[in-house]
Amino acid sequence: MGDQFWTHITVWTYLCLVCIIIVCGSEDNLFEDLGLEVYPDIRKINISQEEYTRMMRIYLDNLKNESKNTESIPDLLTFKSERKSWRRRRLYFPIKQAQSEVTVDSSELRLLAPAIPNTDLLNISIYQILNRRRKRFITEKTVYPSPIEPKWWDFDLTSATSSWMSGERNLGIEIDCLGCGQDFHPLEASINALVLPKNHQRSKRGIERTDCRSNDPKRKCCRHKLQVDFKKLKLGEMDSIIQPKTYEAGYCRGRCPLNYNYATNHSRIQSIVHRMNKTVPRVCCAPSKLTHLEILRVDPHDYTKLHVEKWDNMVVLECACS
Numbered sequence: 280m281g282d283q284f285w286t287h288i289t290v291w292t293y294l295c296l297v298c299i300i301i302v303c304g305s306e307d308n309l310f311e312d313l314g315l316e317v318y319p320d321i322r323k324i325n326i327s328q329e330e331y332t333r334m335m336r337i338y339l340d341n342l343k344n345e346s347k348n349t350e351s352i353p354d355l356l357t358f359k360s361e362r363k364s365w366r367r368r369r370l371y372f373p374i375k376q377a378q379s380e381v382t383v384d385s386s387e388l389r390l391l392a393p394a395i396p397n398t399d400l401l402n403i404s405i406y407q408i409l410n411r412r413r414k415r416f417i418t419e420k421t422v423y424p425s426p427i428e429p430k431w432w433d434f435d436l437t438s439a440t441s442s443w444m445s446g447e448r449n450l451g452i453e454i455d456c457l458g459c460g461q462d463f464h465p466l467e468a469s470i471n472a473l474v475l476p477k478n479h480q481r482s483k484r485g486i487e488r489t490d491c492r493s494n495d496p497k498r499k500c501c502r503h504k505l506q507v508d509f510k511k512l513k514l515g516e517m518d519s520i521i522q523p524k525t526y527e528a529g530y531c532r533g534r535c536p537l538n539y540n541y542a543t544n545h546s547r548i549q550s551i552v553h554r555m556n557k558t559v560p561r562v563c564c565a566p567s568k569l570t571h572l573e574i575l576r577v578d579p580h581d582y583t584k585l586h587v588e589k590w591d592n593m594v595v596l597e598c599a600c601s
């Protein structure tokens with residue numbers, strides 16, 4: 280089969296899935312639909328801090344290498360938990376207000392949990408400690424412990440890390456876990472933050488020729504913004520994607536009047552034929568130029584390793600009538 284064929288299949292499968300998921304909350308398997316042979320069993324994932332750091336650096340280097348604007352690529356900062364505070368399920372990390380103003384792009388707590396007998400599933404909640412009495416809910420997640428070996432878990436700690444870096448008092452976090460046992464404490468724990476300078480140039484992509492410029496609802500075919508948040512797709516296997524958490528995918532919509540922005544000569548002909556014979560559909564607004572997305576995800580053949588890969592045709596750059 281030709282490349283073009285797969286281009287179309289991939290893009291349409293992806294775009295349709297996004298629609299289906301938004302509309303119906305369907306349980307399709309995105310990994311299968313994207314043509315990835317193996318999709319991960321998230322219960323088995325066990326990525327060490329060392330592997331995470333090593334592969335995250337490679338991923339960020341790749342992004343920097345590809346980007347015209349390296350200022351828009353975050354840096355990785357790692358803060359190890361201080362042992363003294365490993366009591367009563369509390370952890371403290373030496374994160375202070377940043378020297379210069381920064382934006383926390385995302386931040387993850389990674390911890391090595393001890394073996395926990397008699398269960399293979401636990402619900403964990405994490406709170407930010409505000410003072411003696413008050414704590415703020417941060418996140419909740421189901422994790423899959425091992426009854427015989429330690430295992431790595433990770434949690435999204437972006438909001439807490441952000442607040443500490445912008446000057447809020449840092450009293451650490453509390454891990455709430457029914458079923459972890461009274462004296463539960465992690466064997467290791469680190470916070471990994473991806474940070475950007477505050478006033479970095481936001482746009483990772485320059486303005487393209489077909490980007491929409493007005494809010495006219497009846498406007499002609501153009502590229503609209505569409506921020507995709509993998510987590511909000513509510514597909515379990517998305518937990519195996521470490522980066523990016525969200526990305527600007529874009530979509531195409533708008534009218535295609537006569538002689539407006541044809542993708543190909545064929546589109547031009549089809550548009551003329553349509554005027555004479557309505558059985559032939561009119562041309563419609565669709566992606567005409569796409570680009571890949573760099574992905575850092577769990578290696579589906581080895582649950583202790585991460586893998587940097589390119590997923591083709593994930594981002595719309597330009598739209599045209601075709």
Ligand SMILES: *[C@@H]1O[C@H](CO)[C@@H](O)[C@H](O)[C@H]1NC(C)=O
Nearest residue numbers: 325326327425428429430431
């Ligand atoms: C997870 O990885 C750690 C090493 O980082 C290892 O000690 C542990 O045994 C592994 N756990 C499982 C369940 O494979």
Ligand SMILES: *[C@@H]1O[C@H](CO)[C@@H](O)[C@H](O)[C@H]1NC(C)=O
Nearest residue numbers: 337340341342343344345346
């Ligand atoms: C950076 O990109 C160039 C081409 O743009 C490529 O030849 C080189 O191998 C890349 N380096 C890394 C570290 O990926």
Ligand SMILES: *[C@@H]1O[C@H](CO)[C@@H](O)[C@H](O)[C@H]1NC(C)=O
Nearest residue numbers: 400401402403420421457458
């Ligand atoms: C964990 O939470 C889910 C819902 O989020 C619930 O269905 C499940 O029963 C809970 N499991 C345990 C062991 O508490």
Ligand SMILES: *[C@@H]1O[C@H](CO)[C@@H](O)[C@H](O)[C@H]1NC(C)=O
Nearest residue numbers: 540541542543544545546547
């Ligand atoms: C077809 O399209 C190309 C570029 O879109 C254009 O340069 C060319 O003149 C068109 N016509 C023919 C007959 O190839």
Ligand SMILES: *[C@@H]1O[C@H](CO)[C@@H](O)[C@H](O)[C@H]1NC(C)=O
Nearest residue numbers: 552553555556557558559560
């Ligand atoms: C219109 O197009 C359809 C589909 O190609 C074709 O079957 C039909 O004969 C055409 N009608 C006319 C009037 O050309």
